[in-house]
Amino acid sequence: MAQAAYEERPRRRGRRALVVLVVLLLLLVGLLVVADRVAVGVAERAIADQVRQEVAKQDAQSSPPEVEVGGFPFLTQVLDGRYQHISIVLREVRGSVQGDAISLPRLDIDARDVRASLDTLRSGQGEVVAERVTGTGTISYDSLAALLDRPGLKLSEQGGKLAVTAPVDFLGQTFTITGTADVTVGEQGKVSLRFADLTAEGLPDVPLARQLLTNYARSISIDVPLPELPFQLTVREVRPLPEGLTVTGDATNVPINAAG
Known part of the structure; x- marks a missing residue:
């Protein structure tokens, strides 16, 4: 019996040691995760400040940038100086175009394969460069209708097309005009x-x-005066969607900060 009790005690001590080791490992992993998330927050604030400077440098205006750095773990990306994915949200984007230029209520920017050294993020000096940037913004139909400035005119999406309805007077009677537009990206x-x-x-x-219909169609056929988009974005695609006219632009090898 004494021999069995002697053998049981080492087994119990071994189990306790294993439990302690597991607990320590979990604590270590937890601390690393917390440190990783804290580092993400610091980087996001630093990049947001860099983006704000770059937007101002390009004669554009917006609300403070909202930045989210993707990819996990983050600290390995810091050490490598390359970030998989950075999302930037700019609200109420207005460019250098004057007069009737339409502002974008929201511009979602997706930066991929971003190069930024630790010193750049820490000091604000140096370049933050994205190999590819895409941006998507939506123009409300109300703002487009206001630009066309025709009483009673309404725009909407119907079957993937930009549709219009508007009242028109002819020989003392009011009729409702309907039709669709070809929406294209030009030079x-x-x-x-x-x-x-x-x-x-x-x-x-x-x-x-x-002739009345022809003249009306001609009067509302315009080139939409978009603001100059930040980050060298060039519009490549435009699509009517239920929520508005969505424009998508892209660019490559783009500095997304005002290099010091």
Whole structure:
């Protein structure tokens, strides 16, 4: 019996040691995770400040940038000086274009394969460069309609097209115009709206009425005056969506900070 008790005590001590080791490892992992998340917060604030300076440098305006650094663990990215993915949100983006330029209520920027040394993040001096940047912003249909400045005109998305409805007076009667626009990206990233084949139910099919529709379509066919986008973004695609007209731009090898 004494021999069995003697053998049991070392086994218990071994189990206690294993439990202590597991607890210590869990604490160590927890501390590393906390340190990793704290480092992310520091980096996000540093990058947000760098982005704010770069936006101002490019004669654009926005609310303070919201930055989120992706990828885990973060500390290994710091040591490597390369970050997988950085998301930046700019709100109320306004550019250097004056007059009737439309502001973007929100611009979502996705920066991939970002190069930034630890010294750059710590001191604010040096370059933060993204190999590829894409940006997506949505223009509300109300702001587009206000730009067209036609009483009663409404814009919406129908079947993937930009649709218009508007009242028009002809020979003392009011008719409702309907139709869609061709939405394209032209030279220098300009977004073009071209309305054609407008119709109005009940409108007499006479030359004067047809000319009225043609003139109206011509008057609301415009190049949308977008603000100059930050980070050298050039508009590549535009799509009517239920929430508004969405524009997408991209750029490569882009500095996303004001290098010191």
